[in-house]
Amino acid sequence: MPDASDSILPAFVGLPRPVTRFAPSPTGYLHIGGARTALFNWLYARHHGGTFLLRIEDTDRARSTDDAIAKILDGMNWMGLTADRPALFQFARAGRHAEVAHRLLDQGKAYRCYATAEELEAMREEQKAKGLPQRYDGRWRERTDTPDLPYVVRLKAPREGETVIEDKVQGTVRQANSELDDFVLLRSDGTPTYMLAVVVDDHDMGVTDVIRGDDHLTNTFRQLALIRALGWPEPSYAHVPMIHGPDGAKLSKRHGALGVEAYRDEMGILPEALENYLLRLGWAHGDTELVGRDEAVKLFDLDGVGRSPGRFDLKKLESVNAHYMKQADNCRLVALAAPRMAESLGAELTAQNREVLLRSMDELKTRAKNLNDLAASALFLVRTRPLAMDEAASKLLDDAGLSLLADTRASLAAATDWDRDALEAVGKAVAEARELGLGKVAGPLRAALTGQANAPSVFAVMAALGRDESLGRIDDALG
């Protein structure tokens, strides 16, 4: 029966509904699947005008670390998925969990089980040998003796009938109660199990909608049994399919089950791109592919979430990222690219470097799939003279190329305006005078200016570099 102590925690009273929550265990970083679960919870809350909460499930003391907590918070922060209330830490609530278990014990809805680990192991072996399902057989369910031995508290789960979940993603899912066993609520050291902790915390936080990975679907039958024993309101459930690797197997580290910070730091992905990609992996709204945050809040709902697992596809992520790179503000991109460039350069960028970079950003960002590409492709702009020529560039600077470059240099030096259009006019004039295509003129010029054969428009490059630097680089090539 509900108890007077079963009111929602003061910090969570009166929150706008629906109330969702993301409940990671801090045993590592915020991985890609977790990020998507958080995103769906966040979007659902925003779409319906509700509340998004965060709970850190740190009851596994051996594996939970402060570093992991910091990483998860950092990842959520980067993705803009911040909770509407301070996080609740599960371990701190062990006392309350135990209290609930003891109440069930007092009410005869739970019981003490004195079976030893070895005994249970033997029981499972026997079940396995006989081809029976492996589950606790309830050997202490009806016993009333209380030996002076360590014990666990088990829920007296229903054995008749069936439990039905009306899942917002999976639809109606039913399971016979005979499949349930009397699972453990309290360990022999008095600490709560996950199953107990989740149910109690979700209740105490006023969570109305549980949206989580479908690896929890079968756990839900157990949790429902507990909730019903307690007489608490049942939340509505939505179990979203997990993400698989490119080979269809469960997503592992080598597939990209990395922390979101790896996408940020190592792969140079923009948070809005990761969000859009993750959103579309498992959710769809007609043919819409590119969905910004505001649009996502408007469109997102659980009925758009599919039931089959999706595979992680880096190529698609990069394609989405390329789109958001083009949309991104130039100053922001300079700030994001600069540290990466400084790293390959071995030196910080100067204020002047940053200006050149900013002036080139429109040209640069259309050809980058990620920040690493962007930084790498921009390096030539900030290198100090004389530039090293790569192989393809050297080829362009053969005798004919150098002679053409000398001509071009003379015309360029005479230019009155140093902007892209004026420079392009100069380039075209040189080409015309020599009855050549513009490509012939641009080739050696590009080599001299960039040290490469592939780069943005030479005229845009010169405009960004400025007169002195441009001419200087050409002179270097001319020797």
Add this chain to the structure above:
RNA sequence: GGCCCCUUCGUCUAGCGGUUAGGACAGUGGCCUCUCACGCCAUAAACACGGGUUCGAGUCCCGUAGGGGUCACCA
């Protein structure tokens, strides 16, 4: 193994009894072009299989196969 879930182009998906089965990424071909990109156009590519139900099935039902999840004093 028991139970639960899933199955449309290579990938993400649209489809909610009647469609030339649509879009996106990746692929291929082309256009544009000072190179590389971007952009644009075109192209190839799918209803896992077998039974039903129905005038009619990718859509509904039942099997089969394959994949996934779960069965802890882990979360």
